[in-house]
Amino acid sequence: MTSADGAGRLPAAFMTPGTPSFSDFLGSYAPDLLPGRRTPPSEQIEAPHGTTIVAVTFPGGVVMAGDRRATMGNVIAQRDIEKVYPADEYSCVGIAGAAGVAVELVRLFQVELEHYEKIEGTVLSLDGKANRLAMMIRGNLAMAIQGLAVVPLFAGYDLETGEGRIFSYDVTGGRYEEHAFHSVGSGSPFARGALKKLFRDDLQEVDAVTACVQALYDAADDDSATGGPDLSRRIYPVVAAVTAAGFRRMPDDEVGGIVDAVVAGRMAHPNGPQAPLR
Amino acid sequence: MTTPFYVPQEQVMKDKAEYARKGIARGRSVVVLQYVDGVLFVAENLSRALHKISEIYDRIAFAAVGKYNEFENLRQAGIRLADTRGYLYDRRDVTGRGLANAYAQTLGTIFTESSKPFEVEIVVAEVGDEAESDQIYRLTYDGSVSDEHGFVAMGGQAEQISTALEEHYSDGQPLGDMLRLAVDVLSTHGGQPGSPPRQLEANQLEVAVLDRTRPMRKFRRLVGPALEQIMTPAQQPQG
Numbered sequence: 001m002t003s004a005d006g007a008g009r010l011p012a013a014f015m016t017p018g019t020p021s022f023s024d025f026l027g028s029y030a031p032d033l034l035p036g037r038r039t040p041p042s043e044q045i046e047a048p049h050g051t052t053i054v055a056v057t058f059p060g061g062v063v064m065a066g067d068r069r070a071t072m073g074n075v076i077a078q079r080d081i082e083k084v085y086p087a088d089e090y091s092c093v094g095i096a097g098a099a100g101v102a103v104e105l106v107r108l109f110q111v112e113l114e115h116y117e118k119i120e121g122t123v124l125s126l127d128g129k130a131n132r133l134a135m136m137i138r139g140n141l142a143m144a145i146q147g148l149a150v151v152p153l154f155a156g157y158d159l160e161t162g163e164g165r166i167f168s169y170d171v172t173g174g175r176y177e178e179h180a181f182h183s184v185g186s187g188s189p190f191a192r193g194a195l196k197k198l199f200r201d202d203l204q205e206v207d208a209v210t211a212c213v214q215a216l217y218d219a220a221d222d223d224s225a226t227g228g229p230d231l232s233r234r235i236y237p238v239v240a241a242v243t244a245a246g247f248r249r250m251p252d253d254e255v256g257g258i259v260d261a262v263v264a265g266r267m268a269h270p271n272g273p274q275a276p277l278r
Numbered sequence: 279m280t281t282p283f284y285v286p287q288e289q290v291m292k293d294k295a296e297y298a299r300k301g302i303a304r305g306r307s308v309v310v311l312q313y314v315d316g317v318l319f320v321a322e323n324l325s326r327a328l329h330k331i332s333e334i335y336d337r338i339a340f341a342a343v344g345k346y347n348e349f350e351n352l353r354q355a356g357i358r359l360a361d362t363r364g365y366l367y368d369r370r371d372v373t374g375r376g377l378a379n380a381y382a383q384t385l386g387t388i389f390t391e392s393s394k395p396f397e398v399e400i401v402v403a404e405v406g407d408e409a410e411s412d413q414i415y416r417l418t419y420d421g422s423v424s425d426e427h428g429f430v431a432m433g434g435q436a437e438q439i440s441t442a443l444e445e446h447y448s449d450g451q452p453l454g455d456m457l458r459l460a461v462d463v464l465s466t467h468g469g470q471p472g473s474p475p476r477q478l479e480a481n482q483l484e485v486a487v488l489d490r491t492r493p494m495r496k497f498r499r500l501v502g503p504a505l506e507q508i509m510t511p512a513q514q515p516q517g
Contacts, residue, residue, distance in 0.1 A: 008383035009384040009386075009387045010380050010384045014355040014358045015352075015355050017351065022358075022365075025358055025362075026362065108365070111364070114361070114495075115357065115358075115361050118333050118361075121327075121329060121332075
């Protein structure tokens with residue numbers, strides 16, 4: 001990392017005062033390390049894709065959950081992939097789309113937020129983080145056209161207003177704030193339909209987790225690319241909660257308990273809980 | 279046209295060192311101490327915005343005295359180096375030793391090649407899983423590095439403070455004791471020579487720890503009520 005000619009001293013680029021953004025710095029120092037700067041493949045290529053992410057707000061925070069399946073065409077590429085990551089202490093990001101590019105983008109986004117925090121001595125606002133992610137997705141547009149689109153879902157706890165907020169994106173980097181709940185990925189139409197019927201604005205954290213697990217179950221029910229809970233292997237959705245206490249990944253046995261209850265309920269009612277007709 | 283005077287290299291280096299030392303001695307002091315759960319940094323600093331102590335990476339922190347714009351430049355370069363290395367390889371591959379080396383080379387080159395040396399002295403500390411694997415590197419304006427153990431004092435009254443610390447410091451002490459020791463020696467010896475003794479308050483201090491018991495990012499600033507609480511000695515048990 002140190003320059004060859006200066007015998008180990010920090011390269012001039014490191015000593016130049018300037019941007020608090022890590023990706024901007026990397027873009028000037030080693031642009032080939034940025035996912036968006038590479039030459040996109042000349043034709044569509046097949047690569048593992050991640051599928052469904054859901055997020056639900058509740059008073060005092062937000063819950064995000066993702067199924068564990070990655071698919072490549074008709075093949076299950078991985079059955080225990082992780083698609084929900086902490087972005088920093090007060091936000092998380094879930095990824096749908098080309099898994100390889102998405103994981104790289106998340107790593108870069110995590111460093112980006114931490115780097116800003118260390119250089120500036122203060123954290124970005126939640127909107128600032130959401131905008132930064134939008135710019136990084138925009139940089140990936142050429143790859144998206146070749147079938148390597150990344151469509152994340154971003155959620156966090158807003159320290160200024162004290163509430164959980166959700167942001168969705170399109171492949172061009174458009175950023176949209178979602179209210180109450182949202183879902184992205186191939187199973188999202190089914191998950192969103194389920195959340196519509198399950199969401200209340202006075203949910204407890206554990207209720208919000210249950211709603212997410214129900215929605216993922218419905219997505220897996222109707223979308224072949226979304227994985228349902230794998231009871232024999234004990235592979236459960238990745239669930240994260242972000243509240244005033246910060247990011248918390250729910251331990252597997254806690255999620256397992258909720259999954260077992262949901263699956264037991266489905267034994268009696270395969271279509272899940274029923275919303276009142278009127 | 280004038281003929282330049284011949285000045286021996288030895289004299290040039292001596293003058294530069296003298297210049298840098300004077301600059302550093304003007305500033306207030308910083309002490310870095312090991313305590314049972316990590317490394318403690320205490321600086322006398324009235325500013326809330328201009329920090330002398332900073333997080334570099336998961337286990338690594340930085341403390342400096344001297345000219346603010348110069349050590350701020352080094353601090354930012356260090357964060358960039360650490361983040362770039364961690365992104366390129368893995369978070370575990372970012373080490374205090376690597377950073378100390380890069381700083382040493384940089385300061386050394388600036389000292390010999392440019393007409394004005396950096397007027398800074400810095401400490402790079404890395405906290406390990408046990409106290410034995412903690413590392414504290416002290417770097418001076420000319421790029422020399424020393425591997426320290428226990429405590430380091432830098433800045434204006436570094437010598438008097440070191441002497442006082444030598445007398446009272448011992449390994450494996452709790453955070454509260456070490457913080458009170460640091461505040462005591464800074465209060466007694468950190469003022470201008472000949473000035474009356476004083477007592478430093480929480481709002482005149484910048485305090486941070488690298489706490490090995492924390493997950494992932496070990497760096498934490500101690501401010502406000504949390505700091506005051508640790509600074510207050512525990513009540514003596516009654517009876």
